[in-house]
Amino acid sequence: MKKIIFGGAFDPIHQGHINMAFLASKQLDADVIFVPSKVSVWKNTSHSSIDDKLALINIAIKGYQRFSIDTFEINNPPDITYTIETVKYFTSKYPNDKFFYLMGADQVNQFHLWNNAEEIAKLVQLVYFKRPDYEIDKNNVEKFNMFEIKGTMVNTSSTDIRIFDKLDISIEELEYICKHKLFLNQKVASFLDDKRYYHSCEVAKLAYRVAVKNKLDNPSQYYVAGLLHDIGKNNVNKEEIMKEHFPDYAHLPHFSYHQFVGRYIAEKEFGIKDESILRSIEFHATGIDHMDLLGKVVYASDKVEPTRDFETDQYIQALFKNAEKGFLVVLEQNRDYFIKKNIPYDNELTSKCFDFYLK
Numbered sequence: 001m002k003k004i005i006f007g008g009a010f011d012p013i014h015q016g017h018i019n020m021a022f023l024a025s026k027q028l029d030a031d032v033i034f035v036p037s038k039v040s041v042w043k044n045t046s047h048s049s050i051d052d053k054l055a056l057i058n059i060a061i062k063g064y065q066r067f068s069i070d071t072f073e074i075n076n077p078p079d080i081t082y083t084i085e086t087v088k089y090f091t092s093k094y095p096n097d098k099f100f101y102l103m104g105a106d107q108v109n110q111f112h113l114w115n116n117a118e119e120i121a122k123l124v125q126l127v128y129f130k131r132p133d134y135e136i137d138k139n140n141v142e143k144f145n146m147f148e149i150k151g152t153m154v155n156t157s158s159t160d161i162r163i164f165d166k167l168d169i170s171i172e173e174l175e176y177i178c179k180h181k182l183f184l185n186q187k188v189a190s191f192l193d194d195k196r197y198y199h200s201c202e203v204a205k206l207a208y209r210v211a212v213k214n215k216l217d218n219p220s221q222y223y224v225a226g227l228l229h230d231i232g233k234n235n236v237n238k239e240e241i242m243k244e245h246f247p248d249y250a251h252l253p254h255f256s257y258h259q260f261v262g263r264y265i266a267e268k269e270f271g272i273k274d275e276s277i278l279r280s281i282e283f284h285a286t287g288i289d290h291m292d293l294l295g296k297v298v299y300a301s302d303k304v305e306p307t308r309d310f311e312t313d314q315y316i317q318a319l320f321k322n323a324e325k326g327f328l329v330v331l332e333q334n335r336d337y338f339i340k341k342n343i344p345y346d347n348e349l350t351s352k353c354f355d356f357y358l359k
C-alpha cells in the first residue's frame with residue numbers, strides 16, 4: 001500500500017488543501033493521511049480549538065474514501081512535533097507500506113534547515129507542489145530527491161478563511177463555523193443576542209449560496225454582508241448614533257434605525273471598507289431604489305432565510321435560479337404581506353424601493 005503523509009496546521013482546512021491531497025492521491029495512487037499539528041492560533045484555549053480543527057477536517061474529507069486523519073501530533077505531548085518523529089511513527093506503524101511526504105513550495109525551499117532532513121528523505125519519498133510566483137530551490141529538489149506533483153495550487157490561505165476574505169470551504173464547514181462561533185462569527189456573536197446571531201448566520205449562508213448558485217464574483221462578500229446585516233440590532237445607543245451620524249434619516253420609523261447603526265458598527269468595529277457591503281447593511285430593512293446585486297441579495301435573504309416562520313422554500317429556489325428575478329419575487333411578496341397585514345410602509349425609503357422595482 002502507498003500512503004501520503006500530509007502534515008500542516010490546517011487552521012482551518014480549505015479547498016486548497018483538499019485539491020492538493022486529491023491530485024497527489026491520484027498521481028501517486030496512494031491514500032492520504034492528514035496529520036494536523038497541535039499549534040493553533042484560533043483561540044486562547046487550545047482544547048476547543050483542536051476539537052474544532054479536527055471537526056472541520058472531518059467534514060472536509062467526508063466522501064473521499066482514500067483520505068483519513070491521524071492525531072499523532074495532536075496527542076504527542078510537546079506542542080511542536082518534529083517531522084522526523086512523525087515520519088518514524090508512520091513507517092514503524094505500517095512497515096510494509098511505501099510513504100510519501102507532501103509539502104508546499106515554501107517548505108521545499110526551507111527543507112535543508114529541518115531537523116534530520118537527510119534521514120527524513122531516506123525514510124519517505126518527498127513530494128511537492130509548485131506555486132505560481134514562487135521560485136523552487138532546485139538544489140533542495142535534487143539533494144533530497146523530491147518529486148513534483150503536477151497541478152495548480154488553489155490560491156487560498158487559511159488566513160483568508162479566518163477573516164472571511166475568500167471562503168473556499170463547503171457550506172457544511174460554514175455551518176460548523178456558525179454553530180461554534182469561530183473566527184469572525186465569535187465577534188459577531190458578542191454583539192447580538194443568540195436569536196439574532198443565528199438569524200444572521202442563516203442570512204449569511206443563504207446569501208453565500210445564492211452567490212455561488214448564480215456564479216457571482218466573490219461569494220465571501222455576500223457571506224460577510226449577511227452575517228453583519230443586523231449587527232446594529234441590539235445596540236442600546238441607536239438614537240444617539242442616528243442623531244450624530246445619520247441625522248437625515250433620524251425622522252424615519254424606529255425599526256429602520258438598526259440598519260444605519262449596523263453600517264456604523266460594521267465600519268467602526270469590524271473595519272469594513274467595502275462600500276457595497278456597507279450599503280447592503282444600511283438599506284437591508286427598508287430597501288431603497290438603485291440597489292446593487294449584493295444589496296438585493298442581502299435584502300431578499302433576510303426576508304426569506306429558512307428559519308423564518310413561513311414557507312420560504314419557493315423564494316429561496318427563485319433566488320438560486322436567478323438572483324435578480326428572485327429579489328423581485330421576494331420584494332413583491334413583502335409588499336403583499338404589508339398590505340395584507342395592514343402594516344404601513346410609507347416611509348420614504350421603502351416607498352422609493354417599491355416604486356422603483358415594482359412598477
Ligand SMILES: [Fe+2]
Nearest residue numbers: 229230258285
Ligand atoms: Fe434587520
Ligand SMILES: [Fe+2]
Nearest residue numbers: 199229230302
Ligand atoms: Fe435580519
